[in-house]
Amino acid sequence: MNRSAVAEAAVQDLKTRISGQVLRPGDEGYDHSRRVFNAMMDRSPALILRCARPEDVIHGVDFARERGLDLSIKGGGHSVAGNAVCEVGLMLDMSGMKSIHVDPARRIAVAESGLTLGEFDAATQAHGLATTLGVVSMTGIAGLTLGGGIGWLNGKYGLACDNLLSVDVVTADGQLRTAAPDQHDDLFWALRGGGGNFGVVVSFTYQLHPVVTVLGGGVSYPPNAAHEALRRYHEFASTCPDELSTVASIGRSSDGEPVVSVAVCWCGPLDEGERVVRPLRELGPPIADEIQPMPYLTIQSAPDAGFPLGRQHYWKASFLKDLPDQAIETILRFAAEIPSPYTGIGLQQMSGVASRVDSAATAFAHRARQYDFLILSQWDDPADSPTNIAWTRSLFEAMSPFLERGVYVNDLGEEGEDRVRAAYGGNYERLARVKAKYDPANLFRLNHNVRPTNESRGE
Ligand SMILES: Cc1cc2nc3c(=O)[nH]c(=O)nc-3n(C[C@H](O)[C@H](O)[C@H](O)COP(=O)(O)OP(=O)(O)OC[C@H]3O[C@@H](n4cnc5c(N)ncnc54)[C@H](O)[C@@H]3O)c2cc1C
Incomplete structure (x- = not known):
């Protein structure tokens, strides 16, 4: 559907029906609204509806469906895939609805x-x-x-x-x-x-x-202890109690050496937490130890400065259950060659209650004690994209013998249908049936798309 197909009269009519705003290219606020976290994504919807109330959403959905327009939905705009913003169609910007x-x-x-x-x-x-x-x-x-x-x-x-x-x-x-x-x-x-x-x-x-005060923060280890720190971190994370969640991060120091740090959040009684996290402090001599009691709000914004708007992003991820020595060696070898100082490799732990829910109880299929293994590549200059993307893909490929097939849908870029299916795992066919019931024409397709059953492969 091209731009001219959105008739002026229809746009004016839409404006009279809604409480929010309709924005078109050149309107004040249009560029702000179409901007997303990943600066690689630079798409220009023909119309943006900045919704102010549920009725606006209804009008927007009807407008797109009746005219055959592409329809995208923007929440916080943080999906690295950039599907929140469509090219040429109608984007619903939900960021005005914050009650x-x-x-x-x-x-x-x-x-x-x-x-x-x-x-x-x-x-x-x-x-x-x-x-x-x-x-x-x-x-x-x-x-x-x-x-x-x-x-x-x-x-x-x-x-x-x-x-x-x-x-x-x-x-x-x-x-x-x-x-x-x-x-x-x-x-x-x-x-x-x-x-x-x-x-x-x-x-x-x-x-x-x-949840009010948690025991949070991180411990970092010297480069010569990186391998041992990751090995012992994995032993620790494999048995830690439900109240503790951890994230291991691997980066590159200014002199090109891999640096391992482990961040934690303990949400149980503080004195017990101090005892539980002690082994992390004893993993080699830490070069920094910032684990301390803190307001929950503090830990919830702790990494913000590392993820500013305006950078190019290319991410690859899959779930990871085990961390054998060869996997650690691979991670550290690639970490020493990270092409951008902003890039990191993360192991975000999923455990406890999240891992014990039945895989079919919700559409989120990947219920196991595991890590979300993340290669989070970010850089400033678009001219550096080929180098950063190539490094990311090489690391992902080198890690693939150790990774699960399953991937967290929220980490996906545009990676093809097999990866989308891997994200929904054993729940894909059931999702396709629900899709066929509520969205048989696949109006909501600008996402990691579940095709309605009648469109789904082999049916
Ligand atoms: C810096 C950073 C840190 C992250 N950390 C974590 C983390 O700790 N844990 C984690 O689980 N994930 C994390 N993520 C991944 C995150 O969950 C996804 O990027 C997610 O899509 C962000 O939601 P959003 O609303 O900001 O995204 P958007 O880009 O606005 O939306 C992404 C997609 O969600 C759908 N969507 C958005 N709003 C609506 C709506 N109102 N109705 C229906 N569909 C909608 C649309 O399909 C849209 O394309 C992180 C991402 C970034 C960039």
Whole structure:
């Protein structure tokens, strides 16, 4: 559908129906709205609807469906794949919908889908409450939760999607529906891990938990202890209690040596936490030890400075269950040659409650004690893209004998249908059936797409 096909009269009519704004190229705010975290993505929708209320979302979905326009949905704009922004079609920008209501007595939050993690955490922490989200505060709750949501509290409280009680969503037919265990339960299942395939989420209702002060921060080890630190970290992470979540990061020092650090979040009693994390402090002599009691809000924004807007990003990831010596050697060999000072390799731990949920209980299929193995390449100058992308792909390929086939959908770039299928794993066919029921024409296709059953391979 080309730009001229969006008739002026229809756009004017849309404007009279909505409370939010319609933006076109050249309008004030248009460029701000289409901008996303990954500066590699530079797409220009024909129209942007900055939604202000659920009715705007309904009008936007109807408008796109009736005119055959491509439709994309932008929450926090942090997907590295950049699917939030379409080329030429209609983009729904949800970032104006940020209301949140916290009920401290029932420990629930009803949160509109335009909130970032930082905004959500600030509102719930005012009541000493939290739920699992991710680790960088500018990320959007919507994309994160719909894909799963792996964060510091996953061991104790499960993934973000495991904490959903209900979801208000506008489906492809323009209906606002509540999906919950007792209403549209098939849709509720699919929304917990199936990404943006099933409609435009207006608001999420989350279960909250008491979390105020955590034991958080990181320990770094000298380059000559890097191998031993990773080996012993894996032993430690394999048995640590549900209250502890960890992330191991591997970077490159200014003189080209691999540096290993381990960050933790303990959400149980502090004195017990000090005892639990002690082995990490005894992994060789740490060159820095910053593990200390801190407000939960502090740990929730700790890595923010390392992920500013405006950089080029190319990520590769898969789940990783074991960390044999050969895998450690591979990681450290490539770490010494990282082409950009901003790039890191991460092992984000998923364990405890998040790992014990039945794989078919929600659409998030990858339930095991494991790491989300992440190669997070970022650099400034687009001219450096070939070098950085080649390094990332080489490391991923060298690590592939050790990696699971399964990949977290929220880490995917544009990597082809096999990788999309690997992201939904054993739940793909069931997702395709739910898709056929709620979005048979695949209106919501600008995502890591689940094809409706009748379109799905071999059917
Ligand atoms: C710096 C950084 C740190 C991260 N850390 C973590 C982490 O700790 N844990 C983790 O689990 N993930 C993490 N992620 C991955 C993150 O979960 C995904 O990038 C996620 O898609 C971000 O959500 P968003 O709303 O900001 O994204 P967007 O780019 O706005 O949206 C991504 C997709 O989600 C869908 N979507 C968005 N809003 C809606 C809506 N209202 N209704 C329906 N569909 C919608 C659409 O399909 C859209 O294309 C991180 C990403 C970055 C860039």
